[in-house]
Amino acid sequence: MPRPPLLRTKPLSTNRRRTILKAGGTLLLSVFAPLSASAAQILAVRVWPAEDYTRVTLENDGDLKATHFMVPDPPRLVVDIDGLALNDTLKSLVAKIESNDPYIKQVRVGQNRPNVVRLVFDLKEAVKPQVFTLEPVAGYRHRLIFDLYPMKPADPLAALIQERDWTTGDAAPQSQSGAPEAIGKLETQAAGANGTPPAAPVKPTPAPAEPRMACCNMPKVTRMVTIALDPGHGGEDPGATGASGVHEKDIVLAVARRLKAKLEGHPNTRVMLTRDADYFVPLGTRVDKARKVQADLFVSIHADAFVERSARGSSVFVLSEKGASSSAARWLANDQNKADLIGGVNLANHDRQLASVLLDLSTTAQISDSLKLGSAVLKEIGGINRLHRGAVEQAGFAVLKAPDIPSILVETAFISNPEEEARLKDDAYQDQLADAITKGIKRYFAANPPMAKSRMA
Template sequence: MSRSPALYTKSLTSKARRTVLKAGSTLLLSVIAPASARAAQILAVRVWPAEDYTRVTLENDSDLKTSHFIVKDPERLVVDIEGIDLNPELKSLVAKIQSNDPYIRQVRVGQNRPQVVRLVFDLKEEITPQVFTLKPVGEYRHRLVFDLYPSEPIDPIAALIKKGEWAKEEPADTMSSLIESKLDSKSKPADTQTAKANLKEELAKQTMRMVTIALDPGHGGEDPGAVGRSGSKEKDVVLAIAKRLKAKLEEQPNVRVMLTRDGDYFVPLHVRVQKARKVQADLFVSIHADAWIEPTARGSSVFALSEKGASSTAARWLANKENAADLIGGVNIKGQDRQLAHVLLDLSTTAQIKDSLQLAKAVLGEIGGINKLHKNGVEQAGFAVLKAPDIPSILVETAFISNPEEEAKLTDDGYQDQMATALTNGIKKYFAKNPPMAKGRMM
């Protein structure tokens, strides 16, 4: 049966319209579908091995969903990450595991199924993993974090003993033995009593119990701290100064030193305080390098805790910046007892602050001999890391890393050594006026 020209034209027009609509739908789907089904992208991979724990960080452009489980014999941690495909950045994780990593032997990475990547960490010992995500902060995008802690938490004192850095306390009868060894056996009884009294007074000035000092190099790991114009990182220069200071302090009689971190890894603020308390530290010195929005700012500063607010606007700003270290470094909020941490950091006492101010003044006086002081007096603010209730605690800003001239100083071996010497002398002056007394074991 033949069609009329009009009907034929109408049929062609209808068919063409359907073809165009179909093509349009296909084009629309091709635009929309990839956006909704696009896999997340891993932007950077970082590994931070340390004696305390090993951290692995995957930085990505969106929040990721994960599941993980432990496999025994041999020990393995298996992690499945949804919504991503294997890319070169993620593959680079394999080469970033160091042979001396305390907890990870090696890692294997593979596409387990479409848009699901599986990581298998072959472990050196039993671990307790914490897997969590961090929202974008500072220069970081979304982060997926794996913290691999030993199943048996490391005791700071045990770790120092293992390294040979924890000397035993002197015996209780040390004073008596020293007195007897110095007395002439032919002395008359009356002379002996007088000599004993004189020697006891003399030796009391020379002999003291072991003094434990906690040094706290700020920042570390995921948290670089302030960064200078030449690229110097606060976390690196303050660790270098802390190690020099440790060596100088340990040259003094009856002094032992604990570093809250001895490598490039992140330590939460409240953990720094807990470490100092566990080793019964007599002093806590947190070491930093200042920064300001203007490169002309310069000078060294010493801070103590304040009960009544900051001593200046700049001190308050600095305390807020330093207290934000946990956000940048990355704390697993769900993995810690926040109430306990809050209580610990709210137990500061008037006596502690009074002693801290004396220590701060002694140190400030010495630092002023090697660098211009930003402020002539000790400043105070609510630094979380200074809130140990029973330990005199100060925070030292060694110089402004944001100032090009002072950045050069901070990276100079000579200046680092001068700063360590000044801090040592300040601590010695404090103890000369405040000799440590015997004390009981802290909880």
């Protein structure tokens, strides 16, 4: 059978082939471009575990919408994120969950359906989740936040009491120098005047006596003194960053830990840290924690940064009701008050009214006592570092607004100054700072002994 004739085609010209290929490529782009444009990209994932709560942050290049629900027995948090494509950065979240996380056992990540990613948090216990978004601020892009809180919020006072076996007797631990001090023990120098003998003989010390917490015209009072130390920033809020890359949040936490150990080396003194690890604490929560433990003092610790690297020196600030004492103090207060924006506060649960009430309730007496405390601490710090200004400054720092607690903010040094940054990183200098602040607090109590409280833990 004869074969049918072959169909011969004329070869395409080079220009015609280019036209067809270009048209085909345009068609493919038109089909897939809407899909790729609608999918946000995860830029970074971070996990901040702490006893107070665990925070998980997804930083992305666009605003994300998420829904979530809890599944009991075993407890799980399920989160569906719309408009998101699974990528390696998001997958890395699995490896970021640490075994010591108080609330998260593990996390599973998967593409639940097109443009929807599902996260499943396997939990160690039931939690109260808060899921919210944050607008771009500072160096951050859009953030999707998961805060996992315990069902029963932590009680700062209960935690403080359980931390150790507190004692109110003279057998309490001695300070590192060996000199017996009783920061919280008020003892009249003439106890025999009212017929009450002293509880125990006082042994003379060979070294010159440091300021004691005593008042000549008061009856003997023995009680615990509680000091709240507030290491600034933390977690999503790094604070200022030095030229070498060291963060303010890490420096001030190290100083606060040293200061806590030194203060607790004295009898009748206990110390609460508003944060004891690298996590974010809102400004109002820091104040609230101090009030819940009935703190006698509140000391917030920071490290300055300024646009000019030549700026240097230590400072102490207290609250002002009438405006800042200088333009620099005003600038610094405004900068520090941005912590909630950078650290990330859930505005749905943020009590703005409470914050304004705290300022309204701040009394002249509180500010007066704060100035006395600040002057005592500033004098001691001046012995180890140059002072940026020779007097205590005032400005509207949100973290100093406890109406009933003398409160100061210590700027230890300028982390933006290379020389001072190097000192702040040095263990010996951190120890000197802690010593100086301790001596300042003792000096303050020597002249302003704490009164007996009707409420005692």
